[in-house]
Amino acid sequence: TQLLEQSPQFLSIQEGENLTVYCNSSSVFSSLQWYRQEPGEGPVLLVTVVTGGEVKKLKRLTFQFGDARKDSSLHITAAQPGDTGLYLCAGAIQGAQKLVFGQGTRLTINP
Amino acid sequence: GAVVSQHPSWVICKSGTSVKIECRSLDFQATTMFWYRQFPKQSLMLMATSNEGSKATYEQGVEKDKFLINHASLTLSTLTVTSAHPEDSSFYICSARDPRTTINYEQYFGPGTRLTVT
Numbered sequence: 001t002q003l004l005e006q007s008p009q010f011l012s013i014q015e016g017e018n019l020t021v022y023c024n025s026s027s028v029f030s031s032l033q034w035y036r037q038e039p040g041e042g043p044v045l046l047v048t049v050v051t052g053g054e055v056k057k058l059k060r061l062t063f064q065f066g067d068a069r070k071d072s073s074l075h076i077t078a079a080q081p082g083d084t085g086l087y088l089c090a091g092a093i094q095g096a097q098k099l100v101f102g103q104g105t106r107l108t109i110n111p
Numbered sequence: 112g113a114v115v116s117q118h119p120s121w122v123i124c125k126s127g128t129s130v131k132i133e134c135r136s137l138d139f140q141a142t143t144m145f146w147y148r149q150f151p152k153q154s155l156m157l158m159a160t161s162n163e164g165s166k167a168t169y170e171q172g173v174e175k176d177k178f179l180i181n182h183a184s185l186t187l188s189t190l191t192v193t194s195a196h197p198e199d200s201s202f203y204i205c206s207a208r209d210p211r212t213t214i215n216y217e218q219y220f221g222p223g224t225r226l227t228v229t
Contacts, residue, residue, distance in 0.1 A: 031216055
């Protein structure tokens with residue numbers, strides 16, 4: 001059962017444009033992480049959001065955790081070719097050791 | 112901090128042989144490590160959760176006799192693919208939880224191992 005629905009799964013845009021990636025669930029998460037993965041490498045942790053309504057910024061990336069802690073979004077402003085990669089959201093359910101991963105968003109930024 | 116390494120980074124083996132992949136936490140002690148499998152252009156699929164000093168917990172559909180996991184120390188977990196077949200070819204990634212940040216359940220990933228079975 002896929003508990004985290006991530007959308008879109010594929011996105012190809014021009015350099016300089018803005019974009020938003022969404023992760024939605026009917027489950028409540030104690031925390032949610034966003035990772036970025038490049039081909040042939042392991043995912044790299046970008047951010048963790050913990051509190052409902054929390055907003056975190058990482059340069060041009062803005063991460064938001066929904067008020068009910070069931071959803072999250074990643075917004076990139078003025079995308080650059082270096083932002084190209086697979087973005088993964090992952091939710092932690094209270095008491096469970098493992099993370100639930102979304103399907104991933106494969107982002108391509110064209111120069 | 113929170114660096115995880117994997118060895119080898121890639122391996123080619125013949126059908127029917129076994130191959131061992133190592134996962135190490137370099138600057139922290141990891142009581143819990145995870146093994147994932149990733150197919151091309153897809154997300155991560157959790158295979159098993161490995162706890163130091165105890166048996167691994169396998170996800171539904173993962174053959175425990177085929178994918179042997181050993182977590183004998185706080186810095187090392189190994190995945191052995193036994194009697195490998197071409198359908199076992201994949202990208203295998205391990206991760207570890209850093210107890211210093213465990214409250215938020217973050218996992219730190221190794222660079223992955225590309226396994227090709229011929």
